[in-house]
Amino acid sequence: MHNLTPSAIELVDFYDDGEQARHFQFRLLDGVQSASSNVLADWQTAQIGQFFMLNVPGVGEAPFTFTQVPDAQGHFRALVRQMGAVTTALFGLQSGQILGARGPYGVGWPMTEISGKRILVVGGGCGLAPLVGVVDHLVEQQNYTQLTVVYGARSQQAKMLNPERERWQQYIPVFNMIENGDLNGDENEYHGRPIDMMPTVLDSFGELPDVVLLAGPQVMMFGMADYLVASGVYNHAIYLSIERRMHCGLGTCGHCYLKHKYVCTNGPTFRWDVLQPYLPEDH
Ligand SMILES: Cc1cc2nc3c(=O)[nH]c(=O)nc-3n(C[C@H](O)[C@H](O)[C@H](O)COP(=O)(O)OP(=O)(O)OC[C@H]3O[C@@H](n4cnc5c(N)ncnc54)[C@H](O)[C@@H]3O)c2cc1C
Ligand code: FES
Structure with missing residues (x-):
C-alpha cells in the first residue's frame, strides 16, 4: 500500500x-x-x-x-x-x-553513467532547477573531463539561480543566453537562445560531448535534442527531465500517463531514445 x-x-x-x-x-x-x-x-x-x-x-x-x-x-x-x-x-x-x-x-539523473565524462548541461528558465544538484555534485567532486553549462532566460529579470551560476563559472564555462532586452555586461552573457550558442559550445568540446542533460520548456528540450542528434550526438547520450500534471506521484492515479509510461515513476528523467516512442507524433 x-x-x-x-x-x-x-x-x-x-x-x-x-x-x-x-x-x-x-x-x-x-x-x-x-x-x-x-x-x-x-x-x-x-x-x-x-x-x-x-x-x-x-x-x-x-x-x-x-x-x-x-x-x-x-x-x-x-x-x-x-x-x-x-x-x-x-x-x-x-x-x-x-x-x-x-x-x-521518480527516477533521478544517471549520476554513475555520467561521472568522469565530457558533459553538456542545458537548462531553460526555471528548468535549470532539476540540474542544480547535478552541476553542484560534479563541480564539488571534480568528477568530469569537461563540464559546460548553457542557461537560457527570457530576459535579464527572468534569470533564476544567479548565485549558483556565479559559483559554477569560477570552475567551468557557463554561457548565459538572454532572449530579449539588455545584457548586464557580464562576459558570460550573450544575446539569443541556448541553441544559438550550440555551434560554439560543440566546438569547445573538440569531439562531441559524451552526455547531454536537458531541462526546461519542452519545446526547447525537444528542439535541442533534435539539433544535437543532427550534429552527431548519440540519442542514447541525451537525457531530459520532463513535466506532466501529477496527483499521486506513485503511478496509481494515471494523471501523468504518457503512452504506457507514467512520468512520475518511469521519469521525470528519461533517455531521449527511450522517451521518443512514447511522445505524440506532433511533439
Ligand atoms: C516532476 C515535476 C517537477 C517539477 N519541479 C518544479 C520545480 O522544481 N519548480 C517549479 O517551480 N515547478 C516545478 N514543477 C511544476 C509545478 O509542479 C507546477 O508549477 C505546480 O503544480 C503549480 O501548482 P499550483 O497549484 O501553484 O498551480 P496550478 O493551479 O496547478 O497550475 C497553474 C498553471 O500551471 C499549469 N501547470 C501546472 N502544472 C503543470 C505541469 N506539470 N505541466 C504543465 N503545466 C502545468 C496549469 O495548467 C495552470 O495553467 C514540476 C512539475 C513536475 C511534474
Ligand atoms: S501522478 Fe499519479 S500516476 Fe503519475
Whole structure:
C-alpha cells in the first residue's frame, strides 16, 4: 500500500530568485524528532533529479524537484515558480511555518553513467532547477573531463539561480543566453537562445560531448535534442527531465500517463531514445 500521508516539514528560509520565483529551504521534522521513525532515512535516499510532493495544508499538493537533496539533518531545497493555488499559498508563508511533503519519487539523473565524462548541461528558465544538484555534485567532486553549462532566460529579470551560476563559472564555462532586452555586461552573457550558442559550445568540446542533460520548456528540450542528434550526438547520450500534471506521484492515479509510461515513476528523467516512442507524433 502506497503511503500518501505527508511528513511534517518546516519552512526554514527563502529568498526571491528571479521573476515570481523563490528558492526555499525546508527541514524535515518527522524522523528528526522521533528516533523510532525511519522517515529521515527514507528521505536521505533521495537521488539528484528526483522530486517530492509539497503539501500546503488546506490548499493542496504539487510536485517540485530538489535543488538540494535532503542532508543528514533533513534540510533540502527547491526553487519554486509562482503559478497557481499551491505556489501562491506557499509564497504567503513565513519562515518557521509547518507544511507537509511526500517523497522522494521518480527516477533521478544517471549520476554513475555520467561521472568522469565530457558533459553538456542545458537548462531553460526555471528548468535549470532539476540540474542544480547535478552541476553542484560534479563541480564539488571534480568528477568530469569537461563540464559546460548553457542557461537560457527570457530576459535579464527572468534569470533564476544567479548565485549558483556565479559559483559554477569560477570552475567551468557557463554561457548565459538572454532572449530579449539588455545584457548586464557580464562576459558570460550573450544575446539569443541556448541553441544559438550550440555551434560554439560543440566546438569547445573538440569531439562531441559524451552526455547531454536537458531541462526546461519542452519545446526547447525537444528542439535541442533534435539539433544535437543532427550534429552527431548519440540519442542514447541525451537525457531530459520532463513535466506532466501529477496527483499521486506513485503511478496509481494515471494523471501523468504518457503512452504506457507514467512520468512520475518511469521519469521525470528519461533517455531521449527511450522517451521518443512514447511522445505524440506532433511533439
Ligand atoms: C516532476 C515535476 C517537477 C517539477 N519541479 C518544479 C520545480 O522544481 N519548480 C517549479 O517551480 N515547478 C516545478 N514543477 C511544476 C509545478 O509542479 C507546477 O508549477 C505546480 O503544480 C503549480 O501548482 P499550483 O497549484 O501553484 O498551480 P496550478 O493551479 O496547478 O497550475 C497553474 C498553471 O500551471 C499549469 N501547470 C501546472 N502544472 C503543470 C505541469 N506539470 N505541466 C504543465 N503545466 C502545468 C496549469 O495548467 C495552470 O495553467 C514540476 C512539475 C513536475 C511534474
Ligand atoms: S501522478 Fe499519479 S500516476 Fe503519475
